[in-house]
Amino acid sequence: MKISIERGVLLKAVGQAQSVVERRNTIPILANVLIEAEGEQISFRATDLDIEVVDRAPAQVERPGATTVSAVLLHEIVRKLPDGALVQLADDPRTGRLSVTAGRSSFALATLPREDFPVMASSEYSANFSAKAGELKRLFEKSKFAISTEETRYYLNGVYMHVAEGEEGRALRCVATDGHRLARVDTALPAGAEEMAGVIVPRKTVNELRKLLDDDDMDIAVSVSETKLRFATPDITLTSKVIDGTFPDYTRVIPAGNTKRLEVDASEFARAVDRVATVSSEKSRAVKLVLEEDRLVLSVNAPDAGAAEEELVVAYGDERLEIGFNAKYLLEIASQVDRENAVFMFNASGDPALVREGNDTSAVYVVMPMRV
CATH class of the missing domain: 3.10.150.10 (DNA Polymerase III, subunit A, domain 2)
Incomplete structure (x- = not known):
């Protein structure tokens, strides 16, 4: 693999991926980001086995290929490179190293085989719909403060996204509570979401989702099954397991x-x-x-x-x-x-x-x- 990419584009892509990686883990490959170069783009895939994020960016691909390298280390290096620099990434199978070169700076990073990298199994999604980023941002941003941090009540450690009867007809609703406070936020039900199963979106996923929702007018493709959900833009795909539990009947406390x-x-x-x-x-x-x-x-x-x-x-x-x-x-x-x-x-x-x-x-x- 050998590619050239603008430093700002690379930083944004690696930044999204490395934030998913758990700083402390016992499986070395989970500290790495999978870099895949093909055609005219490069993708960065990271996972903690519960969340997987894939960030795609345009690049000049001289030699297609794939490898894995420390996500945090690569992000730190790219962050410290000068603005506007053209960065070259090239892997050398003989040495097991990925070279990162920009101007007079060069780094050689240890890699692990791409075959060892776990890819989250695809799921049959029962509901697929599109929603504006601004609407999704409002749902999650206004409700997430009430997420419980009490691990024993794991079913409260996220935002309950479901279809409900609102004041003005059926609505897409997000609810969070920790037993002391509760937030309930509605938006108009998007077409295609009518049969969506109610799912509990984990706290970490809610925090990662913020990075996809920068542009309020962008359409976000949302796919939901009983065990997984996926949010996708043209550049980023975030896939997450949902919390396996039953959210309590919150209507009784309102x-x-x-x-x-x-x-x-x-x-x-x-x-x-x-x-x-x-x-x-x-x-x-x-x-x-x-x-x-x-x-x-x-x-x-x-x-x-x-x-x-x-x-x-x-x-x-x-x-x-x-x-x-x-x-x-x-x-x-x-x-x-x-x-x-x-x-x-x-x-x-x-x-x-x-x-x-x-x-x-x-x-x-x-x-x-x-x-x-």
């Missing part, structure tokens, strides 16, 4: 009878929560909300450090209410609100609160209260 309505400027609210929470060093910092007519008082009382209080002018017309929440959870939910105002719906001090963006019900959040 309150339907909350009538006390608070409307507040989302960014102003977030800044106030952040300020009053400063006096507490506890991870589960509880912020107390006292609601009266058109007035919200936020307070934190940390016996060891001190106390803080801030008052906000809000739209609220119901009876007085005192309720406490984890400061971190309030900040995370407030940061999801793209519109100017966040709407909180309360019932009583011991009941979960429902949060949405203005009157938009396509994104709904639930947060459990704390005793304060």
